[in-house]
Amino acid sequence: MITKEQTNVEAQAIQAKKASKTLSILTTEEKNKALHAIADQIEANWEEILKANELDLIKGREAGYEEAFMDRLSLTKERVSEFANGLREVASLDDPTGIVQSDWTLDNGLQVQKVTVPLGVIGMIYEARPNVTVDATGLALKSGNSIVLKGGSSAIESNKKIVEVMKEGLLNTRIPKDAIQFIASTDRKATNALFTMKEHIDVLIPRGGGSLIQAVVNNATVPVLETGVGNCHIYIDESAEVDQAISILMNAKTDRPAVCNAVETVIVHETWLNAHKEALIQALQENGISVHGDKLAVEAIPGATEAKEADWAEEYLSKHIAVKVVADVIEAIEHIEVYGTKHSEAIISEDLQNVDLFMKLVDAAALYHNASTRFTDGGALGFGAEIGISTQKLHARGPMGLPALTTIKFQMKGTGQVR
CATH class of the missing domain: 3.40.605.10 (Aldehyde Dehydrogenase; Chain A, domain 1)
Incomplete structure (x- = not known):
């Protein structure tokens, strides 16, 4: 009828x-x-x-x-x-x-x-x-x-x-x-x-x-x-420069938390976390960010709650973030492969071999090295206004x-x- x-x-x-x-x-x-x-x-x-x-x-x-x-x-x-x-x-x-x-x-x-x-x-x-x-x-x-x-x-x-x-x-x-x-x-x-x-x-x-x-x-x-839905990740590699990493992460999380190019999960190399956790904790607390982490993240970050399976796939669109601690870039890439939405992913690293692996193996419309995911935007990339961000591969991809x-x-x- x-x-x-x-x-x-x-x-x-x-x-x-x-x-x-x-x-x-x-x-x-x-x-x-x-x-x-x-x-x-x-x-x-x-x-x-x-x-x-x-x-x-x-x-x-x-x-x-x-x-x-x-x-x-x-x-x-x-x-x-x-x-x-x-x-x-x-x-x-x-x-x-x-x-x-x-x-x-x-x-x-x-x-x-x-x-x-x-x-x-x-x-x-x-x-x-x-x-x-x-x-x-x-x-x-x-x-x-x-x-x-x-x-x-x-x-x-x-x-x-x-x-x-x-x-x-x-x-x-x-x-x-x-x-x-x-x-x-x-x-x-x-x-x-x-x-x-x-x-x-x-x-x-x-x-x-x-x-x-x-x-x-x-x-x-x-x-x-x-x-695409934006479950975006930033991977902080072992060689990441601490001030740069924290600046990029805070921008990607707090500039406009409710947009699709805001970061929802930070993946941290365990060596970097052990060396710089005080600076990371201070930034998270100063910006009022709630952490849902794996076992190592909960042990390292005061006030962090244990992440459930749903947290790794969540597009929070708020001042909540998931934290995953990994042993190397391959483990980070594998995590993104499972939970990413093919929107925007970033690596913060001074190791060009790891950067090259990340750029070649991560499947997403937009990839960043030492920059915020917030640039996945038609205006920011010089296209003028955008009608949306495509995460598919045919006809159009990205902004x-x-x-x-x-x-x-x-x-x-x-x-x-x-x-």
Whole structure:
């Protein structure tokens, strides 16, 4: 039986598909003008956006959401301004479409070009971050794609108002307002409907917790660009310089604990720990970090609790960290192989042989030597805004900026050739 939710979602997907045809032939200048118009409209309506956000915050407080969750949900005038500036930054980036990646001429004179083109219609399924509504829309429109947004119920009022404002911003531009679709229903059937509209939606991108991502991956018939949960590790090798190691670790854990590129497990060489545990203990205590450790870690670190099996796989998104003590780099790599999510992993070491082993054997989208995992971010790596961080290996991997939202066409020009 076809439900009302399915019918409504399909109607929106069809509108988005139609709008994508118009988008695909617009010039870079026309798309940039539209992004600036949306940015101006967002800044002009910040008070209305904050009023809508307060309704979500009230519901969140009543539901007892955790502090980290509420932080992701909460908007301020400054955060709204960051949304707008993010759109302007996307407008300043190179257009990823219409690029001739390669061209050649066959022996028979047929000219061949491999050219980048938009994907078409992107379905975006995400949780409590209203900024994703703006970031994803900006990236989609700049790359010539329409977008169908399905945000979580916890941010429903914020997202409805943001989309309303963005559509208003498009009214005097060449981009049709139907290029942005928002599924306002909180019924799970509406989300499930989006999973199966292969004839209208070209790709689904889930962004959020592990349960959301797996629900999309396991149930969708539409192709999925899988973004990853961030159970990120830092391995402190025997040769690691102590001040550098602690500085990197504290940045990766405390700069923004609730984001996916924050470190969740530190793996420490036992010799390094024995030599420098006082400095590590002081840093952990000064930053209010709770430790869940193996036997050696519990013995070395006051206040540490014994880690359960679930702690090694946990994405804490808070000031909790798991600590594993190992005998060598191979044991560290083996631990990451079992519990890592292929997101971001780091080694702090002055032993280049160990660094080389780590870089070659660890399977992850982003690997770091003597640097924080917090750099796994589109903006930090110079891509501009990102639509998510892919942990899969096909089509796109790592922070997905504008190029990840394109595909290719082979275009041939002939003079009557037949085969």
